[in-house]
Amino acid sequence: MDNVFYRNIKKEYTEVDRGEGIYLYDTDGNRYIDACSGAAVSNLGHAHPKVLKAMADQAEKVAFSHLSRWTSAPIKELANLVAGLTPGSLNKLYLVSGGSEATEAALKMARQYFLERDGKSGKYKVISRWKSYHGNTIGALSMTGDKRRKKYAPLLLDFPHIAPAYCYRCPFGRNPDTCGVDCAYDLERALKMEGSDTVAAFIAEPVGGAACGAIVPHKDYFRIVRQICDHYDILVIDDEVMTGFGRTGAMFAMEDWDVVPDLICAAKGMSAGYSPLGGVIAKDEIYNAFKQGSGAFVHGHTYGGNPLSAAVAVAVVRTLVEQNLAANSRNVGEYLLTQLRERLLPFWFVGDVRGKGLMQGVELVKSKATKEPFPVYLGIAEKITVTLMKHGIIVYPGSGNADGENGDQFLLAPPLIITKDQADELIEAMVSGFADFEQQIGIYR
Ligand code: PMP
Numbered sequence: 001m002d003n004v005f006y007r008n009i010k011k012e013y014t015e016v017d018r019g020e021g022i023y024l025y026d027t028d029g030n031r032y033i034d035a036c037s038g039a040a041v042s043n044l045g046h047a048h049p050k051v052l053k054a055m056a057d058q059a060e061k062v063a064f065s066h067l068s069r070w071t072s073a074p075i076k077e078l079a080n081l082v083a084g085l086t087p088g089s090l091n092k093l094y095l096v097s098g099g100s101e102a103t104e105a106a107l108k109m110a111r112q113y114f115l116e117r118d119g120k121s122g123k124y125k126v127i128s129r130w131k132s133y134h135g136n137t138i139g140a141l142s143m144t145g146d147k148r149r150k151k152y153a154p155l156l157l158d159f160p161h162i163a164p165a166y167c168y169r170c171p172f173g174r175n176p177d178t179c180g181v182d183c184a185y186d187l188e189r190a191l192k193m194e195g196s197d198t199v200a201a202f203i204a205e206p207v208g209g210a211a212c213g214a215i216v217p218h219k220d221y222f223r224i225v226r227q228i229c230d231h232y233d234i235l236v237i238d239d240e241v242m243t244g245f246g247r248t249g250a251m252f253a254m255e256d257w258d259v260v261p262d263l264i265c266a267a268k269g270m271s272a273g274y275s276p277l278g279g280v281i282a283k284d285e286i287y288n289a290f291k292q293g294s295g296a297f298v299h300g301h302t303y304g305g306n307p308l309s310a311a312v313a314v315a316v317v318r319t320l321v322e323q324n325l326a327a328n329s330r331n332v333g334e335y336l337l338t339q340l341r342e343r344l345l346p347f348w349f350v351g352d353v354r355g356k357g358l359m360q361g362v363e364l365v366k367s368k369a370t371k372e373p374f375p376v377y378l379g380i381a382e383k384i385t386v387t388l389m390k391h392g393i394i395v396y397p398g399s400g401n402a403d404g405e406n407g408d409q410f411l412l413a414p415p416l417i418i419t420k421d422q423a424d425e426l427i428e429a430m431v432s433g434f435a436d437f438e439q440q441i442g443i444y445r
Contacts (some may be wrong), residue, residue, distance in 0.1 A: 014026050014389070015027040017029075018046075018047070019034070019042075019045070019046025019047055020045075020046055020047050021045040021046060021047075021415070022034055022045050022046075022414055022415045022417065022418050022422055023046070024046065024394065030392070031392060032392050032393065033392060033393050033394065033414065033422070033425065033429065034046070034394050034414065035393045035395050035412050035413070035414045035426055036394055036395050036396035036411055036412060036413045036414070037273070037413050037415050038273055039210065039242075039268070039413075040209065040242045040247055040268055040269070040359060040396070040411065040413040041269070041272065041273040042272055042273040042415055043245060043246060043247065043268075043272045043273075043316070043320070043325070043415055043416045043417075044272045044316060044319055044320070044325075044415060044416070044417060045415035045417045045418075046415075048272075048274075048319065050315050050318075050319055051272070051274050051312060051315045051319070052274075053315075054311050054312060054314065054315035055274060055275070055308065055311065055315075057311070058307060058308050058311035059308055061307075062307055063306065063307065063308040064306050064307065064308065065306070066302070067095070067300060067304055072305075072307040073307075074307045074308075074310035074311040074313075074314055075095060075305045075307065075310040077310075077314050078093065078095075078310045078313050078314050078317070079092070079093040081314060081317050081318070081321075082266075082270075082279070083281075085251045085252075085317070086251075086252065086264065087252075087254075087255060087260045088260040088283065089283045089285065090261070090264060090281045090282070090283050091281075091282075091284050091287075092281065092282045092283075092284065092286075092287040093279050093280075093281050093282075094109070094279060094280045094281075094282060094304075095278070095279050095304045095305030095310070096277075096278040096279060096305075097276045097277060097278055097301055097303040097304055098267050098276050098278045099135055099140075099241035099242075099265065099267035099278055100134075100135025100136055100137045100140040100278075101135075101137070101267075101278050101301055101304070102135075102241060102265040102266060102267050102278035102279060102280050103134040103135045103139070103140040103143060103203065103237075103239060103241070103265050104135065104139045104140050105265075105280045105299055106201070106203070106237045106239075106263045106265050107139045107140075107143065107201070107237075108139075108298075109263060109280060109282065109286070109299075110126065110200040110237060110262075110263065111123070111124045111200050112290070112297060112298070113200070113235065113289055113290070114200055115293070116289045116290050116292075116293030116294060117289040117293070120197070122197055122198055123197060123198060123199060124198065124200055125160065125194060125198050125199045126142075126143055126159050126201045126202070126203055126237070127159065127160045127161070127162060127187065127190050127191070127194070127199055127201070127202045127203070127234075128143040128144070128145055128159065128160075128162075128202070128203045128204065129145050129161060129162050129163065129165070129204055130145035130146070130161050130162070130164050131145055131146060131164035131166060131208060131211050131212040131406070132144060132145040132146065132161075132203075132204065132205060132208060132211055132212075132239075133145075133146060133148070133209060133210040133211040134203060134205075134239055134241075135241075136148065138152075138155055138157070139157065142156040142157035142158075142159050143203050144211070145161045145164070145211065146211035146212075148211075160190045160193070160194055162183075162186040162187055162189070162190045163182075163186045164183065164208065164212065164215065165183045165184070165208075165217035165218060165221050166208075166212065166215050166406075167215070167216075167217075167218065168352045168354065168363065169371060169405075169406055170183075171183065179218065181218050181220050181224055183218070183221065184218070184220070184221045184222075184224035184228070185224065185228075187202060187225055187228050187229075188228050191228070191232050191234065196232035196233065196234065199232070199234055200234070200235060201234060201235040201236070201237045201262075201263075202225065202229055202234055202236055203237040203238075203239055204222075204225070204236075204237075204238070204239060205239045205240075205241075205242065206222065206238060206239075206240065206243050206248070206252075206253035206257075207242075207243050207248055207253055207355070207356050207359055209242040209243070209359070209411065210242065210396070210411070212361070212406070212409065213354075213361025213362065213363055213409030213410060213411055214354055214356070214359050214360050214361030214411060214412075215354065215361065216354060216355065216356050219257065221257070222254060222257045222259040223257060223258070223259055225259075226259045226261075235263060235286075236259075236261040237261065237262065237263045237265065238252070238263065238264045238265070239265045240252050240253060240254070240265060240266050241265050241266060241268055242268060242269075242359070242413075243359060244264065244267075244268070244269055244270065245266065245268075245269030245270055245272075245316075245317065245320060246269060246320050246325050246326035246357075246416050247269055247329060247357060247358060247359050247413065247416070248329065248333075248356040248357035248358075248359050249327070249329045249330030249333055249334075249356060249357030249358070250326055250357075251320075252264060253356065256356075262282070262283050262285075262286060263280055263282055263283070264280070265278070265279075265280055266278065266279050266281060267279070269316075269320075270313050270316065270317065271309055271312050271313040271316055272312075272316045274312045274316065275309040275312040275313075276303065276309060277309040277310070277312070277313050320416070323417070325417065326357075326416070328416055328417070328418075329357040329416045330357050332358065332418055332419070332420055332423050333355070333356070333358040333359075333360070335423060336358070336360065336412075336414075336423045336426070336427070337353065337355055337360055339423070339427045340353050340360065340362070340412075340427065340430065341353045343427060343430070344362060344430065344431070344434060347434050347438060348368065348438075348445060349364050349365060349366070349368075349374075349437075349438070349441060349445075350363075350364060350365075350368075350434075351363045351364060351365035351368055351371055351407050352407075355412070358412075358413055358414055358416055358418070359412075359413050360411070360412040360413070361409050361412070362409065362410055362412070363406070363409045364380055364381070364407050364408045364409070365407040366407075366444065371407070373405075373406060373407040373408065374408060374444065378444065379408075380408040381408035381409060382397055383437075383440070383441075384397075384433075384437050387433055387436055387437045387440065388430070388433040388437075390433070390436070391429050391430075391432055391433035392429055393426065393429050393430060393433060395410045395411065395412055396410060396411040396412075396413065397409075397411075414426065
């Protein structure tokens with residue numbers, strides 16, 4: 001008997017037995033390359049001895065103490081470590097238990113910041129983008145811009161969304177070499193329409209993840225966004241829940257464009273799946289506004305900043321830095337992307353292969369020439385995921401083709417410890433999985 005309320009009740013689930021390095025094993029003894037690190041989470045791979053030891057040591061000392069009264073050595077150490085890795089004055093770490101909790105906290109922090117700073121009670125909206133994902137709780141889902149909103153629309157906050165920075169399907173029909181970055185200026189249009197005195201923040205993923213399969217913006221995109229936000233007194237919330245801690249080849253993805261946000265949301269890679277953890281990293285100026293104002297951020301979750309998760313994260317972040325895994329992500333990522341482009345783009349149904357570091361996306365289309373997606377009912381993203389699993393690879397199907405506006409997509413995001421030889425193993429398995437899939441979908445050509 002199985003009394004688990006599964007997310008997709010009609011889907012068949014595979015029972016995991018154990019993990020080791022970049023591999024997962026099911027209870028029948030089959031081995032898989034965890035080519036998406038769960039959902040870009042297990043950045044150090046599975047069963048990392050240093051993390052397991054830190055976990056056991058901390059559990060023996062104390063696993064839980066509540067943030068309403070207690071601080072602990074692990075949370076202080078983690079905050080110091082993180083402050084050393086972030087740019088500018090992004091020094092203050094507010095701890096929660098996951099990504100949605102982080103974006104929810106950032107949304108409230110942005111609103112309260114303007115209240116504390118100069119009593120601006122009218123600035124509360126957060127502008128976000130279509131084809132984005134910021135989490136599943138109500139505030140986070142209100143900022144999200146994809147199909148996950150549909151069934152809950154009446155519950156959501158009426159926040160504005162702007163065009164995505166999606167060069168393969170530019171919403172303005174432009175070419176990235178000559179475009180003028182209209183998608184960034186769409187923020188200014190939205191600000192003027194809403195009235196910037198009603199807007200507290202703009203939130204974006206530096207590289208789009210779960211909703212769009214690793215779309216990388218134009219190189220000038222975030223610089224322009226930063227200028228617009230400075231001009232209108234709007235905070236930039238950098239949602240690095242998926243990209244943070246080395247995933248795209250830098251410690252934080254935004255670094256590559258030399259842009260310093262006001263708040264960073266982090267989770268996944270910070271504790272690499274060994275224990276639930278998330279956080280909002282705030283600029284000193286924001287922290288000081290709270291300190292000089294009411295002195296309290298009216299927020300909190302029971303497990304936020306528990307010593308066990310913090311000790312795990314200290315071990316994870318130290319390992320990331322010591323082994324220079326962001327650089328490995330950049331180097332192996334570049335190799336993997338080049339190889340995948342070379343080997344997958346020749347398939348008639350592969351429209352785009354893109355990404356940054358070890359965060360890559362593949363978009364599947366019915367016609368390469370017109371970029372026409374497959375019909376939604378075919379569920380191509382799910383089907384290819386199942387096929388690839390038969391070839392020993394686990395990928396993350398993301399949002400797939402929800403509305404017929406884009407092709408089916410999936411994400412590749414192997415653990416950052418992956419070696420070049422293992423990347424070769426992944427590439428060969430991908431190519432044989434794609435050849436198999438080509439046989440299955442020949443009738444739709
Ligand atoms: N923001 C981003 C950018 C994410 O990728 C995710 C998770 N995929 C979230 C927020 C939500 O995180 P969680 O699932 O931990 O709530």
